Amino acid sequence: MTARRSRIERTTERGSFIRIGTVTSCMPDINDGNNLNTIVKATEIIEAIRELDGATLTELASYLDMATSTIHDYLLTLENIHYITKEDGEYRLSLTFFTYGMHAKQSVGIVDIAKPILEKVADETGEKVWLVVEAFGKSVLLEEATGENAVPMEADVGNRVDIHSVAGGKAILAYRDESHIRNVIDRHGLPARTEYTITDEEEFLDELETVRENGYAVNRQESVLGLRSISAPIRKDGDVIAAISVAGPAHRLTDSRIDGQLSTLLLESSNEIELKTKYS
Structure with a gap:
């Protein structure tokens, strides 16, 4: 199964919106030896879920070119700390990010x-x-x-x-x-x-x-x-x-x-x- 196109790509096909600029990823440049790899990977997964507007395990593995077993461990942790939710096999960002965003x-x-x-x-x-x-x-x-x-x-x-x-x-x-x-x-x-x-x-x-x-x-x-x-x-x-x-x-x-x-x-x-x- 291939990864879904991002929400940005899908919505541009509607033809009824004017884009004010290219909406870009929130991920910074992470090619820095000072970064903890586990945190970087978790952030990449969170960002992928956002970009894909929700995704299954298989879609995330394809999108990020990572092993499903590796991603599954991260997803389980993120779900346990209420950063993401899972419904019918699809992962989405939780409202925890809304709280952080408003702050x-x-x-x-x-x-x-x-x-x-x-x-x-x-x-x-x-x-x-x-x-x-x-x-x-x-x-x-x-x-x-x-x-x-x-x-x-x-x-x-x-x-x-x-x-x-x-x-x-x-x-x-x-x-x-x-x-x-x-x-x-x-x-x-x-x-x-x-x-x-x-x-x-x-x-x-x-x-x-x-x-x-x-x-x-x-x-x-x-x-x-x-x-x-x-x-x-x-x-x-x-x-x-x-x-x-x-x-x-x-x-x-x-x-x-x-x-x-x-x-x-x-x-x-x-x-x-x-x-x-x-x-x-």
Whole structure:
């Protein structure tokens, strides 16, 4: 039996969603002699279950190219500590991860403050609005709000996407020091997602300089054809900790709208979040 295609691959066939970026694996680079192999293997199995949206023992063995006896021992342990569940021979992640995820989300410290402001921006623009943070060189979609004209997108809160191809990622990365920026590029590269994705390092560094000059970042169909977005950074104690983004169809997010209404609205909104965070 061959492993199932991932949920990401299956859902893209529906044809009714716009992808805001390539959703990537949460697994870090584990080729490090300091890692404990048993923990690495357990994490690989957890990640495979997530990517496959549930899987049987045989499917996991095929997907990970591991012996079924080895995987079975890990699965039994993970089930005993309530990290996974098993029903009709299929393993799935348990709600333990929901608990951990909610804790991690709240630890950022601005979600509750930002949520009503995201909703206000969504109401005013009619588009999709995201709160974005950086984690391990990726953009993470931390919270969302949906305007009445927003198009469905193949993206969920918690998804990680390539930082260089989305406005929120560029709005954050532009204010990191140069060594961090180059480390992110060295680790993840600048893979092309569309014909508009910036894949040249010097051009990307110039793009980040433009972000700093303008005070906001723009995604010009760099993550998916037909989608544009704009994002403004959110600071706390002088450091950029997140970004607020508006995303929508390219024919609605025109240059004039981005440079006019949307840039003004997002800069005001990011400032409001900053002030409320400072004095809350």
